[in-house]
Amino acid sequence: MISTSASATTTAEARFRLDYPLAPARAACVIAIDDAAVPAVENTSLESWDSARFFRAGADASGVLLTELGGETTALATRLDGVDAVIMIVTDDSGAHIAATIGAACSARSIMTAGIVLADFEGTEPRAAVAALRPFARVLIASGVEDDLNAMLVAIRA
Incomplete structure (x- = not known):
């Protein structure tokens, strides 16, 4: 009897295999909230990404502003055009109002949102973040591990 793995490698099955890399699936916007x-x-951001862009969030009287790392500052609404996923990174609750504004804007546009809490779980109480x-x-990950951001971007093929 041929195992499932072995039968999947037959010539008949091999014709269904993709022999080219998958196109990026998500245009991701990664935002440092605090x-x-x-x-x-x-x-x-130093890694090689196909469609991920990296920002620092801020706010003024006009609303939430996103500053691209090493680049220009623009309004949140402008930056969300063409975005499939927004990943918010926090270490505390100081940017809760910014996260709320970004979350509401993404919800209105049906953009997937994720959050990663990078807190020192040995010395800091992460509940507020x-x-x-x-x-x-x-999607919310409260791990305190910076590599989770990298893993999430890989998972959504950013």
């Missing part, structure tokens, strides 16, 4: 999250976003993101992130 100042302490910026280094993680900067480090991840989790509570700040929970209502606005469909």
Whole structure:
């Protein structure tokens, strides 16, 4: 009897295999919500990504502004055009109002949202950061590990 793995490698099955790389599936927008999250976003931006863009969030009287790392500052609504996924990175609850605004804008546009809490779980209480993101992130990871951002971008083929 031929195993499932072996039968999948027959000539008949091989004609269904893709012999070219998959196209990027998601145009991702990675946003550092608070100042302490910026280094993680900067480090991840140094990797080679097809369609991920990296920002620092801020706000003024006109609303939420996103500053591209090493680039220009523009309004949130402008940056969400053509975006499939927004990943918000936080270390505390200081940017809760910014996360709320980004989450509402993404919800109105049916953009997938995710949040990663990078907190020092040995010395800091992460509950406030989790509570700040929970209502606005469909996917929430509270691990404190910077590599989770990289893994998420790989998973969505950014």
